[in-house]
Each structure stands twice: as structure tokens, then as C-alpha cells.
Amino acid sequence: MTAAATSASSAADRAARTRRPGSAYRRKATLSRVLFHIGMIVLVVVVLYPGVWLLGASIKPSNDIVGNVSVLTSEPTFDNFVTALSGIAGIPSLVFFWNSLVLAVGSVVGIVLSSTVTAYAFARIRFAGRGVWFNLMIGTLLLPFQVVIIPQYILFQKMGVIDTFIPLLLGKFLATEAFFVFLLVQFMRNIPRELDEAARIDGAGHFRTFWSVMLPLTRPAIVSASIFAFIWSWNDFLGPLLYLSSPSNYTVSLALRTFVDQTAYSDFGAMMAMSVLAILPVLVFFTVFQRYIVEGVATQGLKG
Structure with missing residues (x-):
């Protein structure tokens, strides 16, 4: 035991x-x-x-916003939204939202049209000097925007298009957005070339191959580029500040500035309410298409 x-x-x-x-x-x-x-x-x-x-x-009184880091307020008010929606100088805020929407949608259309065609040429067509031109295009990413502000402004002034949307949209249709071209080129390069050869065997030329083969397969990258283009255009402040002078042409970003005046009364409450309203379209656009962002930025095409 x-x-x-x-x-x-x-x-x-x-x-x-x-x-x-x-x-x-x-x-x-x-x-x-x-x-x-x-x-x-x-x-x-x-x-x-x-x-x-x-x-x-956005629901605080204006005198309770500056210097107060608290989220809650003891005197909530929705008058800020009423003031924000009433607009400025007799112009309703819906006009500013419409202007921003026109510029954002126009930027998306221009970037998709120009960047996809340019990316297809760099990624799928062999031509003399392709590498040199592609490197020069990538090099434009290193060029600060401030360097070209004055030449561009003088050019558009001589064209007589200042205080219109043309200076803000023309560049989008001329494939000057190297970031989006690079994004689409990297995506297209991962798509098997056997698909191009099969299309040529069926008698398709470059346009038919581009339209029927490459565009459908490049949809994730195109949607990602569209999301970035929409958000960047919607939030752009410097461009509209340079080229738009009439209040009726103001975008949301410019309209926000008018609620704060260093020489007079500043309505911070209305500015905060306007900021909340300005974020909503971006959130909706991002929510609808966000599932394409990771897939598009990863630039993972089909694997052969």
C-alpha cells in the first residue's frame, strides 16, 4: 500500500x-x-x-464651441443646420452641394476615361520609348502642385475660362493624374496576356480588346480610382479657391470658409453643421463602393 x-x-x-x-x-x-x-x-x-x-x-451654440473639448452640451440646438442650409449671400447651400457634385462626378468620368486608355497603352501595347515615357509620367508625381499654379492660372486666364469649372476638369480628361495611371497599369500588367492573344485570334483590335476584355477585368481598380477621385475632388479647396470667384460657383469647401470671418462675426455652429452635411455624400459613396478598395489597391489581377 x-x-x-x-x-x-x-x-x-x-x-x-x-x-x-x-x-x-x-x-x-x-x-x-x-x-x-x-x-x-x-x-x-x-x-x-x-x-x-x-x-x-454641430448642435452646440457658437459660443460654446471654441475652447470646449467636451462632446456633449447642456443647450443642444438644431438652428445650426437651419443656418447652414439657408446658405450665404442669398444662395442656398444646395447650390454649393450641386457644384461640388458636378466637379466630383466630372473628375471621376475624366479620370476613368483618360487613365484607363493611357494605362492600357503602357501595360499592353509595345511601342518605342514606352519605358522612357512611363518613367517620365511617374516623375510627374514628384512635381509639387505649387510649381505649376502660376503657369496654369496664366494659361487659363488667357483662355478666358477663369470662374468656370473648366480649369478644374480639363486636366482630368488629359491623363495628367499619374497616380491613377500607375494604379491601373499595375493592375493590367497582372492580367494574363493570353487573353489579348485570344481576342486577336478572334479578330479583335486594340479598341475591342480594351473595351471587351480589359475594362471588365479592371473593374476593381477602376472603382478604386473612382472613389479616390471623387473624395479628392469633393474635398479640394485650393483648386476652387484659385479659379472660382463667383459665390454661385462656390463648392462646399469654399462655402465652409465663408462661415468664419476674422473681421466680423464667425458662426462656428453653422460651419460645424455644414461640415457634417459635407461629409455625408463622401460617406455614402465610400460605403457603397468600399469593398472594391482593398481589391483594387492590391492590384491583384487574374493569375495564369
Whole structure:
């Protein structure tokens, strides 16, 4: 009996020693997960705080916004939205939203038309100097916009198109957006060339191959480029500030500036309400098409 008890005790000790390392590992893993989730929650709070504060500020009185970092207010009011929607200088805010929408949609159309054709030429057509021209195009990404502001303004002024949407849209239709061309080129290069050869065997030329083969397969990258083009155009401030002078042509970004005047009364409440309204179209556009972003930016085409 003694030997049996000793053997049983030794077995129990061995089992306990075997369990202890596993138990310690589980406790350590649990602690790591808890710390990770706490860190992620803190990070989410920091990232979302400006947006939540903007929503709270949109229903605060103007004198309760500056210097107040609190999200909530004891005197909520929706008069800010009424003031924001009433517009400025007798022009309803819907005019500003329409102008921004025209520019954003026009930018998307221009970029998709010009960039897809240019990307197809660089990615699928062999011609003399293709590498040199492609490198020169990529080099334009290093050229600051401030360098070309004055020459462009003088050119459009001599054309007599200042205070119109033409200076803001013309470049989109001329394939000057190297970022989008590069994005589409990288996507198209991953599409098997056997598809082009099959189209040529069927008698298709470059246009037919581009329209019937490349465009459908490049849809994720095209949608991604459209999303970026829409958001960048909608949020653009410097371009409209340079070329638009009539309040009736103002975009939302320019209209926001008019609510703050350093020499007179500044309606910060209306500006916050207008900011909330300005974000909504971008959020809707992004929500509808966001599933294409990762797929398009990853530039992963079909694998042969």
C-alpha cells in the first residue's frame, strides 16, 4: 500500500508539473489578448474622437464651441443646420452641394476615361520609348502642385475660362493624374496576356480588346480610382479657391470658409453643421463602393 501510495503521489506531482506550464501559458495568452483589446479600444477612441466631437459641436451654440473639448452640451440646438442650409449671400447651400457634385462626378468620368486608355497603352501595347515615357509620367508625381499654379492660372486666364469649372476638369480628361495611371497599369500588367492573344485570334483590335476584355477585368481598380477621385475632388479647396470667384460657383469647401470671418462675426455652429452635411455624400459613396478598395489597391489581377 505504501509503494502504491508513493507511486500515486509521484504521478500526481508529475501531472501537476505538467499542468502548471500550460496554465501559465494560458494566463499569459489571456493577459496579452486583454491588453491588445484595451490598446485597440484606446486607439479607436482617439481616432474617432474628432468625428464624434464634430457631431456634438454641430448642435452646440457658437459660443460654446471654441475652447470646449467636451462632446456633449447642456443647450443642444438644431438652428445650426437651419443656418447652414439657408446658405450665404442669398444662395442656398444646395447650390454649393450641386457644384461640388458636378466637379466630383466630372473628375471621376475624366479620370476613368483618360487613365484607363493611357494605362492600357503602357501595360499592353509595345511601342518605342514606352519605358522612357512611363518613367517620365511617374516623375510627374514628384512635381509639387505649387510649381505649376502660376503657369496654369496664366494659361487659363488667357483662355478666358477663369470662374468656370473648366480649369478644374480639363486636366482630368488629359491623363495628367499619374497616380491613377500607375494604379491601373499595375493592375493590367497582372492580367494574363493570353487573353489579348485570344481576342486577336478572334479578330479583335486594340479598341475591342480594351473595351471587351480589359475594362471588365479592371473593374476593381477602376472603382478604386473612382472613389479616390471623387473624395479628392469633393474635398479640394485650393483648386476652387484659385479659379472660382463667383459665390454661385462656390463648392462646399469654399462655402465652409465663408462661415468664419476674422473681421466680423464667425458662426462656428453653422460651419460645424455644414461640415457634417459635407461629409455625408463622401460617406455614402465610400460605403457603397468600399469593398472594391482593398481589391483594387492590391492590384491583384487574374493569375495564369
